[in-house]
Amino acid sequence: MVQLLAIDKNENIINKKEELYKQVWNKSIKERLIRHTTNEGFRGYIIITAGEELLGFAYGYTSLPGQYYHELLSKEVSQKQYETWLKDCFEVVELVVHPLYRNKGYGKKLIHELLKGVVNKTAVLTTQVNNTVARHLYKQMGWIVVKEPFIPSEQEASYVIMGKVLN
Structure with a gap:
């Protein structure tokens, strides 16, 4: 049996998210995750087993001018x-x-x-162009491609910007 729980700032849970993220992406998320919890509209969820093994997590927040990724995305899309x-x-x-x-x-x-109860009109995310499993999941859930490719920096692979109308 698994439980879906809201993310909090519990150090033990943050450390578990850090371990899982390193296992999946081979890099750290701890500092960024702690910083993101202070952003407006932050919300997130974890799925854990009865034995408190972390199976996964998701989080996000209101995207606002001045935030790093908001600025990066805004340079990639048309005014419309x-x-x-x-x-x-x-x-x-x-x-x-x-x-x-x-x-x-x-x-x-x-x-x-994560999206239940969000008051914003839309949601956006990015994923690697070649991450077919994630792209299939998002497409199944009603996400559409906003822009492809999107290259955040010279050191990174090609991404796709996807969007979903919420309200």
């Missing part, structure tokens, strides 16, 4: 796309599911819960 997608937007920052627990509906549950 900005008005449509970024003007009143919730940004899905992370969705991470333990590799052994993928394709069991946990990612879908996390995203659904």
Whole structure:
């Protein structure tokens, strides 16, 4: 049996998210996650087993001018796309599911819960162009491609910007 719980600033849970993120992406998220919890509209969820094993997590916040990723995305889209997608937007920052627990509906549950009750008109996210599993999940959930490719920096792979109308 698994539980879906709201993210809090519990150090033990933050450390578990850090471990899972490193296992999946081979880099740290702890500092960024702690910083993001202070952003306007922050919300997030975890899925844990009865034994408190972390299976996955997702979080996001209101995307606002002045924030790093909001500014990066706004440079990549037209004025019309900005008005449509970024003007009143919730940004899905992370969705991470333990590799052994993928394709069991946990990612879908996390995203659904994350967006439930969000008052923004739209939501946006980015994922790697070649991440076909994630793209398929998002497409199944009604997300559409806003821009492809999107290259955040010279050191990174190509991404796709996806959007979903919420209200």
